[in-house]
Amino acid sequence: MVHFTCDLCGKDLNASGDSRYVVKIDVFADFDPNQITEDDLDDDHMEQISEILQHDESCGRDETIEPARQGFRFDLCLCCRAKFVKDPLAREGIKLFDFSNN
Numbered sequence: 422m423v424h425f426t427c428d429l430c431g432k433d434l435n436a437s438g439d440s441r442y443v444v445k446i447d448v449f450a451d452f453d454p455n456q457i458t459e460d461d462l463d464d465d466h467m468e469q470i471s472e473i474l475q476h477d478e479s480c481g482r483d484e485t486i487e488p489a490r491q492g493f494r495f496d497l498c499l500c501c502r503a504k505f506v507k508d509p510l511a512r513e514g515i516k517l518f519d520f521s522n523n
């Protein structure tokens with residue numbers, strides 16, 4: 422028997438007999454990085470490079486080494502499922518975190 426625990430609260434879903442809910446998240450770039458168009462050739466590349474460098478500094482990551490596609494899978498209990506669907510991106514938590522830094 423496969424053993425499942427809630428990935429948010431750690432509840433043992435086998436022992437509790439609770440329903441298990443699966444969250445699948447697929448993160449991918451909404452463009453083909455290998456596709457070059459006429460517009461790309463006409464663009465001011467120094468300006469774009471500058472923008473990329475500024476963006477990298479702001480988020481602290483080098484986008485060029487991020488995988489093109491990344492998938493996540495989580496098991497949730499009923500209670501954590503309800504919390505997740507209300508705020509899938511945890512915006513409330515991020516707001517609280519930003520607020521506490523002020």
Ligand SMILES: [Zn+2]
Pocket residue numbers: 427428429430431432497498499500501502
């Ligand atoms: Zn849970």
